Every structure is written in C-alpha cells, then in structure tokens.
Amino acid sequence: MDKRIVSIKLNTTTEPKLIKVAPIPKKGLAVEKNVRFKNLRLYLAEYCDATTIHGMKYIGERGRHLLERLAWTITLAFLFTFCLLLIRQAYIKWESSPVIVTFATKETSISKIPFPAVTLCPEAKFDPEIFNFTRTFKRKQRGEMLTMLPNFDPLGITSIKWLGDEIDLGKDLMLSYTPDGVCYTFNMMPYEEMVRYNDSSNATLDSGNKTNKWSLQDGYPSDDSTTDIYPRRSFIPGFDGGLVIRSIFTNNSHIDYLCEESLRGFKVALHHPCEFPNMDKHFRLPLDQAVLVAIKPSMITVSSELLNYSPSVRKCYFPHEKYLANYKLYTQQNCLDECFANYTFHHCDCIPFYFSVLNESLSVCGPGSNECVKKSKLKYMKIEGNSESDNQQCGCLPSCTSLSYEVETSQSEWRWEKSFEALDPPQLSHLNPKEMHFSKLKIYYKELQFLSCERNERYGMIDFFSNMGGLLGLFIGFSVTSAIEILYFCTLRIICNIKKYGKKSWSGKPNVVK
Structure with a gap:
C-alpha cells in the first residue's frame, strides 16, 4: 500500500472569520x-x-x-x-x-285615639262692667297675668254634654293661653303634664280627677275600656258620641266693634290634647248660630322596620329621640312653639305672654313689643318653612306617631228665643232678649273607623x-x-x-x- 503524504498549506495572511452561533434554547x-x-x-x-x-x-x-x-x-x-x-x-x-307613607292594611277604631281638644276663644276680650283701669294698672305693675275675660257662664244656663251626659263646666273647661288671649279648652292635658316649667297656680284648673293612662306612642291600654281615662275618648260616632256645648252666652255690652274687625262670636280650634291650641287653624262660631262639626281623624304611624333608621332618614322623631327644654312630650307643634319662643326672646328680649307657662323666669312682651313679635314670627316661619335652609336649627320633624283632625262644618240659624219661651228659664226673666246672644256647638266623629297611614320601608x-x-x-x-x-x-x-x-x-x- 502506497502511503502518500498530503501537505496542507495554511495561509497565515488571511484574517480569521467570526462565526455567529445561535444560543441553545432553554x-x-x-x-x-x-x-x-x-x-x-x-x-x-x-x-x-x-x-x-x-x-x-x-x-x-x-x-x-x-x-x-x-x-x-x-x-x-x-x-x-x-x-x-x-x-x-x-x-x-x-x-x-328609603321611607314611603302608605295606607295601613286595616282600619283604626276611634276608640284608639283621644278626642280632640276643643278651644273656644270669645271675640269679646273683656267685660266693661267689671273692668277697672286703676286696679288693672296696679296688677300690671305687680307683674300679674291679666284675665279680663268675661265669665263663660254668667247666667248659669250654659251646659256641656259629653257622650250624652252632662259634665261639670268648672272642672272640664280649663283656661289656656293663646295668641288671641285667655281662652277655654276642653280635653287638653294639664299644663303640669305638658311643660317642664310652669306656674301651677294659674296654669290650670283642678285636674285631680283626671287619670292619664294614654301615651303618645303606645296609645290607650288595650285591656281598659273605661270612659274616665284622660284625655277623653269616644266609642261611637254621631251626636251621642261627641261634645255638645249649648247656650254659650254673649251680651251686647261685651262686644267691641273696633276689635277683630267687628267680627262677633267665637274662634274654635281643634288640636291634639298634648299641644297648645294653634289659633291660626280655627273656624268660627257666630252669634245666634248652631254649628255642627264632623271630625275625620288623620293619623300616621311607623312600622317596626324603621326603628333602626336615623331620624333624618325616616323623617320623624320618636318621643325619646328629641329633647325639648320646656315640653315633656315631643310633637312637631311643641317643637315649633319652643323654637319660636327662643327666637323671639333672642330678637325682642322677651317672650309672648302665651308662652309664659314655658319659662316664668323670662320677661313677658308688653304691648310695645307687639311689632317686634310679629316681625320675629314672620322671619322665623320663613326660616323654618324652608327645609333646605342652612339657618334652620330646630329641625322640628313630625312625630313618628302623629295625629291631627280634619273638620267639616255646617251651620244654621238658631232661634233660641222660641226654645227659651218653651223652657222659660228664670235666669232670663229680668233680661232683654234683644241684648243677648246664644250659640250652640256640636262636635262629633263622622265615622266609627278611619283609615290611617303608616311609614314603611320603600x-x-x-x-x-x-x-x-x-x-x-x-x-x-x-x-x-x-x-x-x-x-x-x-x-x-x-x-x-x-x-x-x-x-x-x-x-x-x-x-x-x-
């Protein structure tokens, strides 16, 4: 075998080339x-x-x-x-x-609510026969409250019937203070049970026979059907289940034609027994007229689901949620009255005389402050009436259980002379019929039951x-x-x-x- 030697000649002058090698994939x-x-x-x-x-x-x-x-x-x-x-x-x-007011699922009996308080304010503000300027001036200097109002029953002929039975005029009509002066009120709770500070010597008449078993939130006891609970309540509609005030006397000598734009008779206001009478909401009882008043209650309650809601959400207060400095019981009207009294005192340095039972330590506005009181009331109602106002401080929301009364009135001429001729009362034998005027008032429920409203979760x-x-x-x-x-x-x-x-x-x- 031939062996050949192969020689390789390397070219050392040529530069080596770089070969790029791809990385090995992972x-x-x-x-x-x-x-x-x-x-x-x-x-x-x-x-x-x-x-x-x-x-x-x-x-x-x-x-x-x-x-x-x-x-x-x-x-x-x-x-x-x-x-x-x-x-x-x-x-x-x-x-x-979240809250909506709807009709209740069942009707409410009139026996579950108190009969409205009835306030009568005579247009005759004083009796000229007994008014003495010197004695009145001295009493005013002593700071005494003036009650120049004529006697409600000077002839002893006026009668009041409740549920068909005659009641004691002296015990069941209490004096009440209103913007129209001193008036007579039936079925209103005593002042000592309504306000925290009061002068009990002149605030009410004797109320020892009044048993209060009713509360604003819980109503009357379910197991008590007696009729002597105070405030009074009715069980039947019509005349036999209401209030009848007969032979309300007015003498010609008591009428001053320069007062009240020569209007004669009485102002009548129906209100909640826990509230002072609001004479801005009244109807008139003219002289020599018989006025019939049919009542239709309007009540709003609250469902138990709203107990955990805040008052600002449910738009109402429970009695324990809003404290009033002068009232023991919270209602929207009581809150507004207290707020107005404070507002007037802040602007006039006094309070109207009809608020004197709230705080006897504050000065009472005299005749010279009448203009200030009127302007303060207008400004106050403007502020409180605007619910979106930033100046509204009282926040007087309605009570969660609120009660009001709608009225339907009718009237006719009362020929009382013919009636008295048949009765021949001895009290009128020496009086001139032309100098006398008599009026009659009947207030009763229109229906046995009514449909209330209820605040529920929307x-x-x-x-x-x-x-x-x-x-x-x-x-x-x-x-x-x-x-x-x-x-x-x-x-x-x-x-x-x-x-x-x-x-x-x-x-x-x-x-x-x-």
Missing part, C-alpha cells in the same frame, strides 16, 4: 410556559361550559370561530354594563328615599337585593349560585386538582403535560 422553560397557558385555557373553557351565566359557554366552547367569541364577549359586556347602570339607579333611590335591604338580583338574572342570568361558582373555581377546585393531578396539571387535565 427547552424546559418554554415547555413550562406552554403548560401554564394550556392549563389556563382549558380551565377557562371548563368554567365557561359549567357556569350558569348566560352566553359564557359560547365564548369558551372549543372549535368556535374567533368572530363568534368576540360577538358574545361584546354582548355580555354591554348587558353587564347596562345592568350595573340600572342597579346604580336603584341604589340611589334606596339611599335618597326599599329595604331585602328589596334592594331582590331588585339587584332580578336585574342580573334578567340580563345575564347571574345569581348567588353564579357567585359561589366563581369563588369555587378560583379556590377549592384548583386546590383539589393540584392534590389529585399535581401542580403541572392544576386544570384537572393530566394529558396537558403529555
């Missing part, structure tokens, strides 16, 4: 990322196929075109957004006005969630079960798949690794 990391992506894709597809939300299965269904997936994704996103907007509106309504928590669930269910089929499914797929199912198949097959598909 095959393990790429495979791991691919496994994670497959697990996620398979897991989402499994969720879309199992969930109860409408339309999701078309997004995760295998083999579907991208256009189909995109269309269903946009549809679900639009429906979900629109549903959220409607839920937001429902939440705003729930937050802004949107409670249950109503709001029901509304929200109804919208979600209507548009996308979302429910509480759907939320539990999402929580389940994000937690427990993954944990169980890892324990069963390992971390690399957390989607529950072992063939992902293969």
